[in-house]
Amino acid sequence: DSGVTQTPKHLITATGQRVTLRCSPRSGDLSVYWYQQSLDQGLQFLIQYYNGEERAKGNILERFSAQQFPDLHSELNLSSLELGDSALYFCASSVVGLADNEQFFGPGTRLTVL
Amino acid sequence: GENVEQHPSTLSVQEGDSAVIKCTYSDSASNYFPWYKQELGKRPQLIIDIRSNVGEKKDQRIAVTLNKTAKHFSLHITETQPEDSAVYFCAASGPLSGGYNKLIFGAGTRLAVHP
Numbered sequence: 001d002s003g004v005t006q007t008p009k010h011l012i013t014a015t016g017q018r019v020t021l022r023c024s025p026r027s028g029d030l031s032v033y034w035y036q037q038s039l040d041q042g043l044q045f046l047i048q049y050y051n052g053e054e055r056a057k058g059n060i061l062e063r064f065s066a067q068q069f070p071d072l073h074s075e076l077n078l079s080s081l082e083l084g085d086s087a088l089y090f091c092a093s094s095v096v097g098l099a100d101n102e103q104f105f106g107p108g109t110r111l112t113v114l
Numbered sequence: 115g116e117n118v119e120q121h122p123s124t125l126s127v128q129e130g131d132s133a134v135i136k137c138t139y140s141d142s143a144s145n146y147f148p149w150y151k152q153e154l155g156k157r158p159q160l161i162i163d164i165r166s167n168v169g170e171k172k173d174q175r176i177a178v179t180l181n182k183t184a185k186h187f188s189l190h191i192t193e194t195q196p197e198d199s200a201v202y203f204c205a206a207s208g209p210l211s212g213g214y215n216k217l218i219f220g221a222g223t224r225l226a227v228h229p
Contacts, residue, residue, distance in 0.1 A: 002157065002159075033216075041221070041222075042120075042203060042219045042220060042221040042222050043158065043203060043219040044219075045216050045217065045218070045219070048216060056216040058216065090157065090158070100145070100146035100163075100165065100207060102148070102160050102163070103148075103160070103217070105157040105158050105159070106157060107156075107157050108157060
C-alpha cells in the first residue's frame with residue numbers, strides 16, 4: 001500500500017457523460033500527478049499540481065480538467081466522454097514535486113465508457 | 115518534443131537467466147531516470163533510479179546503467195525469478211518552462227520469466 005488512495009475503483013459510464021475521479025495523496029506529500037494508461041499502453045502524463053497550484057501539463061485534452069484542494073486532495077474531471085477515454089487513470093504523489101522525487105502511485109480508477 | 119523509447123516491448127526468459135531492457139531519451143538536459151515495475155492489475159512501483167551524475171547503480175539483483183553521451187540507460191535483472199514477471203517502465207525527467215518537473219515514460223516492456 002503506497003498511502004495514495006483513489007476513488008472510485010471502477011467507473012462505468014456512457015459516451016457524452018461527465019465523471020470525477022478523486023485522489024488523496026500520501027500524508028505529507030504536496031504534489032499530485034495524474035496519468036492515463038490505456039490498454040497495453042504506457043503511462044501518459046496528464047497534469048501535476050503542487051500545493052494547490054498547477055505545475056506541469058502534459059497531453060491533457062481540453063475536455064479534461066483537474067484541481068487540487070486546500071486539503072491537498074485532487075480531482076480529475078472528464079467531460080463529454082468518448083469511447084477512447086476508457087483507460088486506467090492513476091494518481092501519484094510526491095513530497096515536493098520535482099522530477100527526481102519518488103512518485104508513489106495510487107491503485108488507479110478503471111474507467112469504462114460504453 | 116521530449117520522448118523516451120523503450121525496447122524490447124516483450125521479453126521472455128528462463129528462470130535464472132538475465133534480462134536487459136534498454137531506453138533512449140531525446141532531451142540531453144534530462145537528469146533523472148527511474149524504473150517502475152507494474153504487476154498485472156496493480157500500481158506502478160519504483161524499483162530503482164539513477165541520476166545523471168552516476169553511471170551505474172545496483173540493488174541486489176537489479177542494476178541500472180546510464181550513458182549520457184549516447185542518451186541511453188538500461189535495466190539489468192540477474193538470476194530472474196517468476197515473480198519478476200511484470201511490465202517494466204523506464205522514465206526520464208522532462209522539461210517544464212525552465213524546470214524539470216515531470217517524468218516522460220517509455221511504452222513499457224512485458225517481461226515473462228518461465229520456470
